[in-house]
Amino acid sequence: MLVIKTLKEKKIKILFTYILLVVLHACVEPYDFKSETYEKLLVVEATITDEVKTQEIYLSNVYRIDNDTIIPESNARILVVDDNQNEYEFRETQPGKYTSINEFNISSGKKYHLEILTSNGRNYISEEETLPENNAVMEDLYAERTTNDEGIDGIAIYSSSANPGQDGVSYYKYSYNETYKIVSPYTQSRDLILNQSNFLEIVPKTKEEEICYNTRRSKEILLADTGALSENEISDYLVKFYEFDDFPIQNRYSILVSQVSISQKAYDYYETLKELSGSESVFSQNQPGFINGNISSVEDSNEKVVGNFNLGKVSSKRIFFNYTDFFSLNEKPDPLRFCEITRPEYRVLIEFIRNNQVKFYDETYGAPPDEEGEGPYRVVPTFCMDCTVLGTNVKPNFWID
16 A cells, blocks of 8 residues: 555645636534534545446545535545456555546446455445446537526537437436636736746746646536426436626537447436435535445445445537637626736845746836736736746647637
């Protein structure tokens, strides 16, 4: 086993109000806890598919001490085991994210189960599962300008699929990875740094800060079934809606949607979890009841474990679109509305630079004090000049301009 490490929850300061960076969410214990008591729950997100790829499993812990604290579960050992005792091992690639060491897929007719050994020596095991017999194919994924239930203009992303020759009800769980382009409202070839003598100095910029990309994976419970439909197909299923002024769609946007055919048992679990949570999030903090999945503790049968081990057949599609594919530039929110130019006093500016709160915009060339301030340099909030605080400046391999 790996050496146990102490995890510290990272707090991310967001300098502006129009972007919400969604990180981890987790289900919480439904009972009322007093401030001096707490309970720790293991949260497991595990869906293994028939696609030959590097499979992913996510582990985290949620604590309840008046407020919910979510911490990735690191240094665990994870195996997926089939009924021939073939083992597929996973390793941690990011805090709480585990990927299979080798690419593999789930085969029809075999049984599989999940084994987890956490860093504190606790063992967890899932029930055996088999791959559902379902051959549904996602036929279409498209974006459309529309209004939501509140009458707000925006872009909706829909999916349609067909399952020819399949009898009975089909059950689906959807997930997505979205990637959006970030363009800094301001650009500058020079930077303002604090040198070794503790003075401000203008130097050439050394990294790309104008164009970045951010990728996020879905957290919502997205379910569909064909039980109430006349045909065994899903048409115009709403995957995502963005209001016209939402930050991710302001430039160029891409979404990869995966439709996973799951068992009725798995569907019932997630449907009940979604109903009880009263939220779009799989891991809502308002969950009034605890729902047992198919994962349990080996040492303590009474221990609560959040999550389910799922097997499914997957069908995926990706689309790209620009803001101007649906809206005119006149409808686009002003990207400078949160990017005020200021001239902080020198000593204050030193602290701003030290804490990466502002970026150099221009010199004042001895101009007298004005409404921007009285400092020697004009600066803007960091996120207005340096997109790397919001994403990565490395273009994804799949990205198409």
